[in-house]
Amino acid sequence: LETGAGFPFAINNSTGWIVVASELDREAVDFYSFGVEAQDQGNPPMASSASVSVTVLDVNDNSPEFTQREYGARLNEDAAVGTSVLTVSAIDRDANSVITYQISSGNTRNRFSITSQSGGGLISLALPLDYKLERQYLLTIAASDGTRQDTAQVVVNVTDANTHRPVFQSSHYTVNVNEDRPVGTTVVVISATDEDTGENARITYLMEDSIPQFRIAAETGAVTTQMELDYEDQVSYTLAITARDNGIPQKSDTTYLEILVSDVNDNAPQFLRDSYQGSIYEDVPTFTSVLQVSATDRDSGLNGRVFYTFQGGDDGDGDFIIESTSGIIRTLRRLDRENVPLYTLRAFAVDKGVPAKRTPVEIQVTVLDVNDNPPVFERDEFDIFVEENSPIGLVVARITATDPDEGTNAQIMYQIVEGNIPEVFQLDIFSGELTALADLDYESKAEYVMVVQATSAPLVSRATVHVRLRDVNDNSPQLKNFEILFNNYITNRSGSFPGGVIGRIPAHDPDISDSLTYTFEQGNELNLVLLDPRSGDLRLSPALDNNRPLEAVMRVSVSDGVHSATAQCTLRVTVITDEMLSNSITLRLADMSQERFLSPLLSRFLEGVAAVLATPRHRVVLFNIQTDTDVGSARILNVSLSVLLPASGHGARFFSSEELQERLYLNRSLLAAISAQRVLPFDDNICLREPCENYMRCVSVLQFDSSAPFLASDTILFRPIHPLMGGRGSPPPPFWGSRGCPSPWARCRVPAGPHAGERCELSARGGRCAPGVCRNGGTCLNLLVGGFRCQCPPGHYEKPFCTMSTRSFPPRSFLTFRGLRQRFHFTLALT
Structure with a gap:
């Protein structure tokens, strides 16, 4: 027997009987088909097979089974008799079974019936229902195959019939709502009532027309905003609201809701x-x-x-x-x-x-804009630097102003209004560009000052423009022939020789930026003059500190590194003695300065003095020039000099001071014509105060205290000997006593009258004899009653002091007097 696991049959291998080995279940397997084999015991064994089919016959061993244990149904109370409620169904696994259905319980007042059909049991309404009496039925349904049965539960709910419609309390509602209420605000709750129950009484609310600003809750009837309200857009809304029940058929009621929007301050202007x-x-x-x-x-x-x-x-x-x-x-x-x-x-x-x-x-x-502002320059003054020799037409600067106004009111025109004569520069009327129209030469003019004007008619502004030229080395140094006039005052005092710098070579370079170098090319082999090559400072050699006059001619060169110039330097050493000084005078020149005098005017002045005195020019020794400081603002130059007599030889003699004064005074016009200088009258300030008593005549003298530093001009370095002005007597014999007048300040001449003495301090009426009071060999006798008298020798002498006071002249004679001096009291009598 060919079998597998769980096979319900077995075969006896000896007899061939096939038996049931395990329980059969037709509902599981109702047919079997298998093969059997018979085999002998021979050798080799022989076998044969056959096919066996077994059909399992049914027996009623299974109960009917409902497809579901519980059924439910809903039936309106007004359902008609015979209305099918539902169909229940049971299954029996046995073959050829017939199932019948019946209501075994729960059929209160036999309201339902069931009919067995091939497809199941159909439950139908047998009698009218009454919702108020029974709202639910719990039916037990039995399914039977004749021997076995099964049961199931059927729940039948009786529903209320929709016999009433919803009813609103009012047919029209009016509510107010502020326009600023937020979205979702409940405006009002609208409600209706329904006398039905259940679904028939469950009301649903709706708006008949769609109004986007509002919505209504279907269940509650609450009307809420679903958009912002705006009083300014719409002041009121009318809503048609319907309440519907959920009965079959549905019934409804409608009311009208008027919503009035209240204005609030929700709009800004x-x-x-x-x-x-x-x-x-x-x-x-x-x-x-x-x-x-x-x-x-x-x-x-x-x-x-x-x-x-x-x-x-x-x-x-x-x-x-x-x-x-x-x-x-x-x-x-x-x-x-x-x-x-x-x-x-x-x-x-x-x-x-x-x-x-x-x-x-x-x-x-x-x-x-209105034209209410004048143009404004950046500065009140402009400083512009331009190199000299810049080409004509060069724009040297741009002078501009600003006008706070605008448009045509801010249009500015420029012009030069002052300082451009001759026309050296041009200012562009619109751009303000300053252009050179002529050659610019630093040495001719280093700076131009102009006033420029900016005009925004009718308003103007002005500014000062300084055009300063920058020097370039385009000029040679300038050097003239010059003299060093060294008046060497021989005195017992030490330290009078000038050991320091006496001056500087008078060279000038128009190019201010140039550095000059100075040298002696020839004539200074003895180093009489010491020169600083960088500064041009000059010093005198100590070898010149002696009593010998000297004149030396030298050649000087000065260079700026590119250009050079040469000139002649003449050194003149003049020995100044006390005799020369004691016979000197001081002339006063009007409108003259030291620097101007130290020029060719000096030579002309010496020539003029020599011509007046009929002496060679070299005999005129000028040793001092000094500005008069006693005349305030007047420009007066004091010039001190001595003059050698023409015939003097080895023992040099000088014109006396008085003779020099008188001759030069009387010939002032000639001196002025030759010297081209205005010579003032002598101003003897000491004697003008008349220090001599009793009208004796005072004569001024010069005394010299020290040597002054050198004075410099473009062509002369001059060493002056400064005097101290004083007074002394100067009695020409035979009119003076033997004593003389040793006073350093004044000397007095005795006039006719009862007074005598150095300062006319002796009176013949009340004084006593004094040495020299009687003149011309007279003898002085004291009187007992006071006073004195002079006993004169024979001759034309007259008391009281034996002075000659009268003289006779033949016809056609004449008297010659020296120049009359300026006196406070002066009397001249002729008889």
Whole structure:
């Protein structure tokens, strides 16, 4: 027997009987087919096989089974008798079984029946239902195959019949809602009632027309906002609301809901423009209207009333005001475009709601220019540096001014109004470019000062322009022949010889930036003059400190590194003695200075003195020039000199001071003509004060205290010997006593009269004899009653002091007097 695991049959291998080895279940396997084999015991064994088919016959060993243990159904109370409720179904695994169905329990008042069908048991309504009596039936259904059975539960719920419609309490509702209520706010709850129960009484609410601002809750009837409300857009809404029950068929009722929107201050004022622009001239008077702003408010009542203000905004720092009701903006102060050309104001439109709402707006006010500002230069003075020899036409600078005004009011024209004569520069009328029109030469003129004017008609401004030329080395050094006049005063005092710098070579380079180098080319082999090659400073050799006059001619060279110049230097050493000084005079030259005199004028002056005195020029020794400091602002130069007599030889003799004074005074016009200088009368300041008593004559003298430093001019270095002015007597014999007048200040000449003495201090009437009081060999006798008298020798002598006072002359004779001196008291008698 060919079998597998779980095979329910077995075969007896000896008899061939096939037996049931395990329980059969037709419902599991109702047919088996297998093969059997018979085999002998021979050798080789022989076998044969056969096919066996076994059909399992059914027995009623299975109960019917419902497809589900519990069934449910809903049936309206007004369902008609015979209405099918539902079909229950059971399955029996046995073959050829017949299942019957019946209601075994729960069929209260036999309201239901069941009919067995091939497909199951159909439950039908056998009698009318009454919802008020039974709302639910719990039926037990049995399915039987005749021997075995199964049960299932059927729950039949009786539903109420929709016999009543929903009813609203009113056919019209009116509610108010503020427009500022947020979305989702419940406006009102609308409710209706239904006398039915259950689904028939469950009401659903809906709006007949779609109004986007509102929605209604289907279950509760709550009307809520689903969009923001705006009173200004719509002040009221009417909603048709329907209440429907959930019965079959549905029944409904409709009511009308009027929603009135209440205004709140939810709108800020709105300007008619996003911004405003205006313009006004800067010179308008205050309270001039500029422009008007306007705003509206969509709210109503006070919420929509608008006024205007700058408060909290910008009024141009108080330059503008705004009228609160009209919105007109006016100027409050004088405007200045150059200070503020554009105002950006910020005004507000404010409503009168609570709380108030406000809206800003930007206002631009352009201040229009008027020509109220003169041009302004960068500086009051301009310093411009230009190299000399720059080409003609060169733009040396650009002189510009700015005008705070604008447009044509800011157009500037330039011109030179002062300082351009002759016309050296040109100023472009529009650009302000300053151009050179002529050659610029530093040495001719180092600086030009001009006044330039900027004009924005009718307003002008001026500035001073300094054009300073920069020097370039385009000139040779300038050096003239010059003299060193060394007056060597021989005195017992030490330290009179000038050991320091006596001056500088009078070279000049027009190019101020050049550095000069100085050298002696010839004539100074003995180093009589010591020279600093860098500075040009000159010193005298100590070898010149002696009593010998000297004259040496040298050649000097000066160079700036590119150009050079040479000139002749003459050194003249003149020995000044006390005799020379004691016989000297001082002339006074008007309108003369030391520097001007140390020039060719010096030579002409010496020639003039020599001509007046009929002596060679070299015999005139000029040893001092000094500015007169006693005459205030007058320019007077004192010139001191001595003159050798023409016939003097080895023992040099000089003209006396008095003779020099008289001859030069009497010939002042000739001296002035030759010297080209104005010679003033002698001014003996000491004797003008008449220090001599009793009218004796005073004669001024010069005394010399020390040697002064060298004086310098372009052509002369002069060493002066400064005098000290004093007075002394100068009695020409035979009119003076033997004593003389040793006083350093004055010497007195005895006049006719009762007085005598050095200063006429002796009186013949009250004095006593004194040595020398009687003249011309007279003898002095003291009188007992006081006074004295002179006993004179024979001759034409006259008392009281034996002075010659009278003389006779033959016919056609004449008297010659020396020059008359200036006196406070002077009497001349001729008989």
